[in-house]
Amino acid sequence: MxxxxxxxxxxxxxxxxxxxxxxxxxxxxxxxxxxxxxxxxxxxxxxxxxxxxxxxxxxxxxxxxxxxxxxxxxxxxxxxxxxxxxxxxxxxxxxxxxxxxxxxxxxxxxxxxxPVQPETTEERERYEAATKRREMRLLLAGRIDLDEATRLKPDLLATLHSSDAPA
CATH class of the missing domain: 3.10.129.10 (Hotdog Thioesterase)
Structure with missing residues (x-):
């Protein structure tokens, strides 16, 4: 446009x-x-x-x-x-x-x-990232619990653990 x-x-x-x-x-x-x-x-x-x-x-x-x-x-x-x-x-x-x-x-x-049928590597990356963003939206809206955010939870835990490391 x-x-x-x-x-x-x-x-x-x-x-x-x-x-x-x-x-x-x-x-x-x-x-x-x-x-x-x-x-x-x-x-x-x-x-x-x-x-x-x-x-x-x-x-x-x-x-x-x-x-x-x-x-x-x-x-x-x-x-x-x-x-x-x-x-x-x-x-x-x-x-x-x-x-x-x-x-x-x-x-x-x-x-x-x-459904969307991703074909290229870039499309597959956007496709997978969309699921994480959706889980984040649902989590922030209180529509799912962290335990239900199966794609997002590993990234969140890794971020939390890396922030615990001494500077």
Missing amino acids: TEIVLPNDTNSLGNMMGGRLLHLMDKCAAISAQRHANRVCVTASVDNVEFQRPIRGGNVVVIESQVNRAFRSSMEVELNVWAENPREQTRHRCNRAFFTFVAIDDAGVTVPVP
Whole structure:
């Protein structure tokens, strides 16, 4: 998805407003989710939005998204955002986020979605990492216990043990 940043999209510093960017990211993620599920999909959560660099007025924003993994009725969609400066002909990565979408039927009831079939090494890595992020979301929301976070628990324990080591 590509969009130019106009004065109405910027704050008093001349940078794109975060809320405007999130709006565009949500639309882009919805397109990826709906294409994958072949259904209407709604935003369930927005995680880990990283505002790494400002996007200036006059830049062209390029948002790319892909479904990393599908669960029963939900999907993790990864978004990467670049800002292109048309005058300087430069491109910088500015943002990254993970959105969760849920497929619904005409009555608004969740419906199953087809699985993602990762083919490349990069796709397999994103596929596995999506499970850990999902477990973290469910753990933080109180929907699962640490014992149920089977993919996440080893990483958490390793982090805790490494922080116990003397400096």
